Amino acid sequence: MRRVRFRDRGGSVxxxxxxxxxxxxxxxxxxxxxxxxxxxxxxxxxxxVAANYVEHIKEAGRSIPEDLPPRPGFFLKxxxxxxxxxxxxxxxxxxxxxxxxxxxxxxxxxLGQGRxxxxxxxxxxIGEQCRNVPExxxxxxxxxxxxxxxxxxxxxQDVERNWVRGKAxxxxxxIGPVLATPDEVPEQPRxxxxxxxxxxxxxxxxxxxxxxxxxxxxxxxxxxxxxxxIVAMGTTVGVGPLSDGDHVEIEVEGxxxxxxxxxx
Numbered sequence: 313m314r315r316v317r318f319r320d321r322g323g324s325v326x327x328x329x330x331x332x333x334x335x336x337x338x339x340x341x342x343x344x345x346x347x348x349x350x351x352x353x354x355x356x357x358x359x360x361v362a363a364n365y366v367e368h369i370k371e372a373g374r375s376i377p378e379d380l381p382p383r384p385g386f387f388l389k390x391x392x393x394x395x396x397x398x399x400x401x402x403x404x405x406x407x408x409x410x411x412x413x414x415x416x417x418x419x420x421x422x423l424g425q426g427r428x429x430x431x432x433x434x435x436x437x438i439g440e441q442c443r444n445v446p447e448x449x450x451x452x453x454x455x456x457x458x459x460x461x462x463x464x465x466x467x468x469q470d471v472e473r474n475w476v477r478g479k480a481x482x483x484x485x486x487i488g489p490v491l492a493t494p495d496e497v498p499e500q501p502r503x504x505x506x507x508x509x510x511x512x513x514x515x516x517x518x519x520x521x522x523x524x525x526x527x528x529x530x531x532x533x534x535x536x537x538x539x540x541x542i543v544a545m546g547t548t549v550g551v552g553p554l555s556d557g558d559h560v561e562i563e564v565e566g567x568x569x570x571x572x573x574x575x576x
Contacts, residue, residue, distance in 0.1 A: 314490040314568060315456070319348040330490050330568065344489075351396040352458055352491040353437055353540040358389040360433075360462055360479070361527050364546025367518045371549045384522045384530045389462075389480045397489035400573040401463060403428050404481045407555050407576040426467035428554045428576070431547035432505030432513045432562040435460040436524055437491050438541040445532040450525035453537070456491040457501065459562045459570035460544050463554070486560075486572045487542065497566035499524070503548060506561040513550035520545065 314330040320342065328337030335342040362385040363369050366376055395401055407428040439455030462485065469478025500520055505513035522530075527543055537543075554560070556576035563569040 313493045314496065315352060315493070316490045317350040317352055318342065318344075319350060321347070325350065349397040349489050351394050351487050352489070353455075353487070353542070355391065355394065355437075355541045356538045357391075357535075358393060358435070358460075358485050358542045358544055359531050359535065359537075360387050360389060360544040361385070361522065361546045362387060364521050364527075365515065365518045365548045366521060367549035368547055368551065369521070371551065380521055384527050386531055387475045387479055389485045392482050393480055393485040395483040395486040395572060397486075397570055398572065399483070399486060400575050401461075401483045401486060401560075403463075403465075403554070403556075403574065403576045405465065405468075405576075407553065407574075409555060410553060413553055426465045428574075429464045429466055429551050430505060430507065430512070430554055430560055431462035431464060431551055432503050433460045433462055433544045433547050434458070434497075434501050434503050434564045434567070435487060435542040435544045436528065438528075438537045438543070439539055441536060441538055443532050443536045445529050445537075447525040447529040450528045451494065453528065454494055454524075455539070456493045457497045457564065457567055458487050458491055458542065459489070459503075459564045459567055460542065461486045461505075461560060461562055461570070461572070462544060462547060485544075486562075486570060488570050490568055492564075492567040497564070501565035501567070503565075504563045505550070506563075507552065507554075508559055512552055513548050515548035518548045 316330045435458045437455045442453040465478045503515040558574040
């Protein structure tokens with residue numbers, strides 16, 4: 313089942329099922345284009361796994377297996393970061409154009425006009441409050457899966473080690489369009505991203521460093537996970553910059569396609 317939250321024509325928030333025919337609720341079928349599709353959950357936090365795809369680690373100039381992390385690394389995004397399907401992500405600083413970025417030397421940083429990147433990911437939605445989850449039993453606490461874009465300000469991220477300014481700004485985590493139940497999604501779903509209609513990311517031939525069970529088990533040793541929280545499993549190779557007016561599409565196998573625009 314693909315569960316969806318939406319606001320109907322009368323302004324009421326509804327919870328329905330997104331099918332091939334449209335959004336079904338209360339005996340009616342709604343056109344997804346005619347309603348306001350909301351984020352499928354309202355997380356208290358989004359826990360992001362850093363550097364969790366082998367090809368993305370290589371893309372960053374590191375060696376395999378020498379530079380593989382010994383355990384999952386995490387960073388957080390708050391509720392302020394959440395945006396939904398069809399929303400416009402407003403970047404906190406003007407995005408440098410591709411021409412401006414091409415003229416930079418490696419390591420150059422331009423605060424106030426940064427490199428803003430997309431990172432297509434699949435997010436695991438937690439279904440119940442949990443702590444110290446055994447790795448083999450992680451599915452007991454999983455409600456389902458969703459699409460996520462870990463929008464990142466690279467310049468701020470490189471300057472500040474804690475990544476708050478670079479990763480946790482408003483609208484930096486579009487999610488949706490649905491919560492797909494576990495029976496719909498494989499253990500490591502394929503993730504693809506298109507920028508303005510051009511495919512930029514595809515995880516089909518990539519490999520997770522730490523699987524979902526390890527990530528949930530590890531983070532739950534020091535954080536209580538709440539219903540609706542999301543564990544974002546990292547991005548694959550092909551990360552690149554965003555610009556004003558861009559249109560982003562992220563598809564997770566079994567979930568569907570999240571779309572949003574960008575304003576700088």
